[in-house]
Amino acid sequence: MGKSQFSHAPAESTRGPGHAQLLVSETFTSRQGEGRLTGTDSFFIRTSGCNLRCWFCDTPYASWDPSGDRQTIQSLVEAARQSGVAHVVLTGGEPLLPAAVTELSDALMQAGFHLTIETAGTIDKPIPCDLLSLSPKLADSTPDPQQHPRWSRLHEQRRMPLDTMRNLIDAAIGFQLKFVVGDAAQFGEVQDVSRALDVDNEDVFIMPQGVTNAEMDAAQRWLRPLAESAGYQYCDRMQIRWFGNRRGT
Numbered sequence: 001m002g003k004s005q006f007s008h009a010p011a012e013s014t015r016g017p018g019h020a021q022l023l024v025s026e027t028f029t030s031r032q033g034e035g036r037l038t039g040t041d042s043f044f045i046r047t048s049g050c051n052l053r054c055w056f057c058d059t060p061y062a063s064w065d066p067s068g069d070r071q072t073i074q075s076l077v078e079a080a081r082q083s084g085v086a087h088v089v090l091t092g093g094e095p096l097l098p099a100a101v102t103e104l105s106d107a108l109m110q111a112g113f114h115l116t117i118e119t120a121g122t123i124d125k126p127i128p129c130d131l132l133s134l135s136p137k138l139a140d141s142t143p144d145p146q147q148h149p150r151w152s153r154l155h156e157q158r159r160m161p162l163d164t165m166r167n168l169i170d171a172a173i174g175f176q177l178k179f180v181v182g183d184a185a186q187f188g189e190v191q192d193v194s195r196a197l198d199v200d201n202e203d204v205f206i207m208p209q210g211v212t213n214a215e216m217d218a219a220q221r222w223l224r225p226l227a228e229s230a231g232y233q234y235c236d237r238m239q240i241r242w243f244g245n246r247r248g249t
């Protein structure tokens with residue numbers, strides 16, 4: 001019996017196609033709750049680990065406190081097939097972070113899935129996908145410098161690399177920008193970033209910061225009119241309306 005059976009497999013092995021692994025916090029079948037494809041039945045793959053630390057992150061188990069299991073590309077593609085749906089949403093954490101993400105995306109596209117990648121767009125790894133769902137992180141997302149000095153500094157340094165974002169958009173078949181907004185004062189930054197990325201207003205979605213129906217009801221009153229008067233699309237977070245703020249939905 002070979003010694004390798006008793007040694008730890010590397011995080012991302014190079015044993016051949018489909019065997020590379022990624023740390024995955026959850027997979028589930030649900031309906032896309034955000035953006036242009038809202039309502040589309042989709043298989044979600046959530047990688048664990050993030051290079052940012054938004055104070056409001058709704059999946060801290062994949063960012064602030066990353067946990068999960070190592071899964072092979074082969075097993076993820078097979079699970080997507082078993083789900084019976086045609087759309088896959090690759091999210092995180094930050095899905096562009098794992099080395100094996102390029103191979104995973106290729107494998108999912110080759111298998112014929114429609115692939116959406118949900119990303120903050122800070123990693124220059126242009127990967128083909130059907131819909132790049134890019135959510136640039138505004139200044140307000142930075143964590144408190146007193147409580148989190150190191151992450152506050154790193155987050156601020158990393159959150160808005162416009163050239164990287166443009167490269168990601170150029171590599172994708174389609175894209176949407178999806179800004180998380182919690183206060184009207186952030187709207188100027190939304191407009192600056194959208195202009196700097198040279199995107200059409202119809203490709204820009206404004207989404208409320210929040211994880212409760214009450215927060216979204218309140219945002220409907222002040223944020224929707226603000227977004228629509230600027231010519232942007234407004235999107236609720238329908239998974240919260242449908243299922244509540246629950247893992248695996």
Ligand SMILES: C[S@@+](CC[C@H](N)C(=O)[O-])C[C@H]1O[C@@H](n2cnc3c(N)ncnc32)[C@H](O)[C@@H]1O
Binds near residue numbers: 057058094210211
């Ligand atoms: C958890 S993130 C994972 C993908 C990637 N790290 C990103 O931020 O785009 C998935 C989506 O949820 C959004 N999001 C996270 N926390 C949120 C919150 N509290 N309110 C509204 N949207 C949130 C992100 O902006 C992103 O569009």
Ligand SMILES: Nc1nc2[nH]cc(C(=O)O)c2c(=O)[nH]1
Binds near residue numbers: 091
């Ligand atoms: N239903 C549902 N739709 C989503 N759209 C983007 C999500 C994400 O966390 O990236 C998400 C999610 O977690 N659930």
Ligand code: SF4
Binds near residue numbers: 056063093094
């Ligand atoms: S970039 Fe995405 S996953 Fe990372 S902390 Fe922010 S919202 Fe969470």
Ligand SMILES: [Mg+2]
Binds near residue numbers: 058059
């Ligand atoms: Mg989510």
